[in-house]
Amino acid sequence: MIVELGHYALVLALALALAGGTLPLWGALRNDTRLMAVASTTAVAQFILVALSFAALTYAYVVSDFSVLNVVQNSHSLKPMIYKISGVWGNHEGSMLLWVLILVLFGALVALFSANLPLRLKALVLSVQAWIGAAFLIFILISSNPFLRLHPVPFEGRDLNPLLQDVGLAIHPPLLYLGYVGCSISFAFAIAALIDGRIDAAWARWVRPWTLAAWGFLTLGIAMGSYWAYYELGWGGWWFWDPVENASFMPWLSATALLHSAIVMEKREALKIWTILLAILTFSLSLLGTFLVRSGVLTSVHAFATDPTRGIFILIILCIFIGGAFSLFAARAGTLSQGGLFAPISREGALVLNNLLLTAACATVLVGTLYPLALEALTGEKISVGAPFFDMTFGPMMVPLLIAVPFGPFLAWKRGDIVAAGQRLLFAFGAAMAVMILGLALMGTPAALALFGVALSVWLMVGSISEIAFRVKLGRASLAESWRRGAGLPRSAWGTAVAHFGVGVTVLGVVGATAWNSEEIATLKPGEAMSIGAYSVTMDGFVPLSASNYTGTAVRFTVREGGNVVATMEPEKRLYTVPNTPTTEAAIKTFGFSQLYVSLGDIGTDGATVVRIYWKTLVTLIWIGALIMTAGGALSLSDRRLRVGAPKPARRAVPVPAE
Amino acid sequence: MTRKQRRLTLIGLAGIVLASALGLVLYALSDGITFFTSPSDVLATPPSPEQRIRLGGLVEQGSIVKETGGIVRFAVTDGKATVPARYVGILPDLFREGQGVVAEGKVDANGLFEADTVLAKHDETYMPKEVVEALKKSGEWRPEDGAAPEAVTQ
Numbered sequence A: 001m002i003v004e005l006g007h008y009a010l011v012l013a014l015a016l017a018l019a020g021g022t023l024p025l026w027g028a029l030r031n032d033t034r035l036m037a038v039a040s041t042t043a044v045a046q047f048i049l050v051a052l053s054f055a056a057l058t059y060a061y062v063v064s065d066f067s068v069l070n071v072v073q074n075s076h077s078l079k080p081m082i083y084k085i086s087g088v089w090g091n092h093e094g095s096m097l098l099w100v101l102i103l104v105l106f107g108a109l110v111a112l113f114s115a116n117l118p119l120r121l122k123a124l125v126l127s128v129q130a131w132i133g134a135a136f137l138i139f140i141l142i143s144s145n146p147f148l149r150l151h152p153v154p155f156e157g158r159d160l161n162p163l164l165q166d167v168g169l170a171i172h173p174p175l176l177y178l179g180y181v182g183c184s185i186s187f188a189f190a191i192a193a194l195i196d197g198r199i200d201a202a203w204a205r206w207v208r209p210w211t212l213a214a215w216g217f218l219t220l221g222i223a224m225g226s227y228w229a230y231y232e233l234g235w236g237g238w239w240f241w242d243p244v245e246n247a248s249f250m251p252w253l254s255a256t257a258l259l260h261s262a263i264v265m266e267k268r269e270a271l272k273i274w275t276i277l278l279a280i281l282t283f284s285l286s287l288l289g290t291f292l293v294r295s296g297v298l299t300s301v302h303a304f305a306t307d308p309t310r311g312i313f314i315l316i317i318l319c320i321f322i323g324g325a326f327s328l329f330a331a332r333a334g335t336l337s338q339g340g341l342f343a344p345i346s347r348e349g350a351l352v353l354n355n356l357l358l359t360a361a362c363a364t365v366l367v368g369t370l371y372p373l374a375l376e377a378l379t380g381e382k383i384s385v386g387a388p389f390f391d392m393t394f395g396p397m398m399v400p401l402l403i404a405v406p407f408g409p410f411l412a413w414k415r416g417d418i419v420a421a422g423q424r425l426l427f428a429f430g431a432a433m434a435v436m437i438l439g440l441a442l443m444g445t446p447a448a449l450a451l452f453g454v455a456l457s458v459w460l461m462v463g464s465i466s467e468i469a470f471r472v473k474l475g476r477a478s479l480a481e482s483w484r485r486g487a488g489l490p491r492s493a494w495g496t497a498v499a500h501f502g503v504g505v506t507v508l509g510v511v512g513a514t515a516w517n518s519e520e521i522a523t524l525k526p527g528e529a530m531s532i533g534a535y536s537v538t539m540d541g542f543v544p545l546s547a548s549n550y551t552g553t554a555v556r557f558t559v560r561e562g563g564n565v566v567a568t569m570e571p572e573k574r575l576y577t578v579p580n581t582p583t584t585e586a587a588i589k590t591f592g593f594s595q596l597y598v599s600l601g602d603i604g605t606d607g608a609t610v611v612r613i614y615w616k617t618l619v620t621l622i623w624i625g626a627l628i629m630t631a632g633g634a635l636s637l638s639d640r641r642l643r644v645g646a647p648k649p650a651r652r653a654v655p656v657p658a659e
Numbered sequence B: 001m002t003r004k005q006r007r008l009t010l011i012g013l014a015g016i017v018l019a020s021a022l023g024l025v026l027y028a029l030s031d032g033i034t035f036f037t038s039p040s041d042v043l044a045t046p047p048s049p050e051q052r053i054r055l056g057g058l059v060e061q062g063s064i065v066k067e068t069g070g071i072v073r074f075a076v077t078d079g080k081a082t083v084p085a086r087y088v089g090i091l092p093d094l095f096r097e098g099q100g101v102v103a104e105g106k107v108d109a110n111g112l113f114e115a116d117t118v119l120a121k122h123d124e125t126y127m128p129k130e131v132v133e134a135l136k137k138s139g140e141w142r143p144e145d146g147a148a149p150e151a152v153t154q
Helices: A002-030 A033-062 A069-074 A081-089 A092-112 A119-143 A167-196 A201-232 A243-268 A272-294 A308-335 A347-379 A387-410 A418-424 A426-443 A445-471 A479-488 A491-515 A620-637 B003-031 B039-044 B129-137
Strands: A383-385 A517-524 A529-532 A535-546 A550-561 A564-569 A572-576 A581-585 A587-591 A594-603 A609-616 B033-037 B053-059 B071-077 B082-088 B100-107 B113-120
Touching (some): A002 A033, A033 A069, A033 A081, A033 A119, A081 A092, A081 A167, A092 A119, A092 A167, A119 A308, A167 A272, A167 A308, A201 A243, A201 A620, A243 A272, A243 A347, A272 A347, A347 A383, A347 A387, A387 A491, A387 B003, A418 A426, A418 A445, A491 A517, A529 A609, A535 A564, A564 A587, A564 A594, A572 A594, B033 B039, B053 B082
Parallel strands (some): B082 B113
Antiparallel strands (some): A383 B033, A517 A609, A529 A535, A535 A550, A550 A564, A550 A572, A587 A594, A594 A609, B053 B100
16 A cells, blocks of 8 residues: 555656646746746655655555565565665665655755745756656656565565675765766756746856756765775776766766866856856766666676666656757857956956866776767777777876866966966975975885875875965964964855865875786685784684674684784685575775774685785775765855855954854 | 858868767777677687677586686587686676676687686576577577587587
């Protein structure tokens, strides 16, 4: 009964989405305020209905209702409760429902928390949202219905893919979807502006918080996915340039560009058309990502049971929305007014450079992702484009961008002085050079490339600190004065510095884990030891494992450094009973920012076990950097200027106290 | 600076960035990609020892030999041809005889495939797409029983 209610709620949500897509649009074109006002109501109602539907599916999972096909295929009564719940979106149908749930959540948030948004713009934005929702609801109801019943009812379910039975599944998809789908809001705003034919700085101020929020979730989602792959897959890799990863990375690059171009638009009313284009591109890339991941054109852990009709369906949705958006853009972009002038060396100029490099880098990733698919479709030839391609293309595009990052905040709007900016960055430059020279003296020339990477990260980190130090007059005024100035700085300035610092941290992690990664492999019997770096790892023995839905063996290792025991580690081999699938759980121990990673191969009958140990220098900084970037985004989001509904700040004699 | 000059500077900058991106992509596409081949292809036209390939097929029944130090020898077959392979490291959990496998590496002068990456399927029901197609091409695709085709000894 509850399952049927969920199904029915989904159909009602579709009806409301169609109404919410048509009526407000009609109202906006006819200037009918009553019709425009419908948008908020339908947006909130859609959210309530989809949430009900999602709750119904969750209920079916929680009580293990095996009369529902989706539950049978992806659950088991003995599975721990957390995986029963996260299993709701650990499959194609459920994950699409989560996708739509987040889409309508954003719609409802726009409806509820943008009281000062002009009615017409709001109606247009929500109607674009409703159309996207309608398209995906039709998709779910026709080709991916999670509420289908099964008869006769099986006694037990087939359980979830063991790789997905991890707390990562509870966190990674919702975060990623909040990011992916969050990009739909800036897309809806862009389409609304094009329909309306009007766009100004206020538009950018409404769009930026939504983009910032989506970007923050996307950053967290990607970082979480990367860490999950790192600890779960047992290969010790944190990024594989897998097409599925690229599918989430492209919208991230594009959203990062959008964040920066929206600043120019908000402050200077320049780059209007470009910003609109980026907003459309970002969501198009999100849709493309959804298509790549969900259609089954790629085989990966993300591609659940594949069905060709689904791929074609998503492709049609993709073509309608992207094609429609670009046609509208081509027809209307020319009518938008021109923005302000600026010299090439200026804050605007720096942000344009940022945008050019980010979009070009995004394009290289796009080529690398789609080229194999295109080649196979055209010639039947199969190739794989892997890390070497991206190292050769994406890497060189990032270097000039990262070198330019610290300059940006030091340049004035309209016309900047690059010499003055350079002088203020002398300390950062000196620090980077000192690290490089010291490193070369200690490690010699073979490490030059890695040391260049380290110097780059120092440049980024010290450069972003320099900016704050300059603005608070650190060292040039009394500490109390600096403190007061620091507290008075806008939160967005802090956000920029923190986020750029985070980029530097991630770069350091990437360089460390790539250049100073060591790996040892050996066959050990209990009592034997192997060494890696400064550590000696002894295999102590076997510990049997038994849980509700798997059995297995853990191997206990003692890690010693200079004879002293510093850690014990227990990697596992598990055998999941229902799908009869073996998995390996690596054991990871963090030392400072670096990690020791132990993974198991086959356990022989005589106890001889293949053991692979990695030492990953500074690897945790990769994800810590992403967290710092997100924190920067959140700080910027809390800036009162951007707070949704906040009035324009009045000029004040006293600076705003820190909250 | 006039609007025209500004525009020219911007277009020039965009041109430089795009041209270098394009140059990098073209260079990387000639060098950084891996071709997918089946064991039959490898025997028909042996790739040069420098060329990375992606070899897909089934792990031949009875071919896995584990040596010390994590060295594993196995053979990849598509029913028509078999290529011996060697890999050092930990194999994926679902790497088994008679199951689909995709491995990346180079073929040495003696025809031994030195794999540096081995991918197996992610779950019981999934078979790498490339492997399915390679098997279909060699006429050894039998989805109903899922069993490996008899190996062909050369």
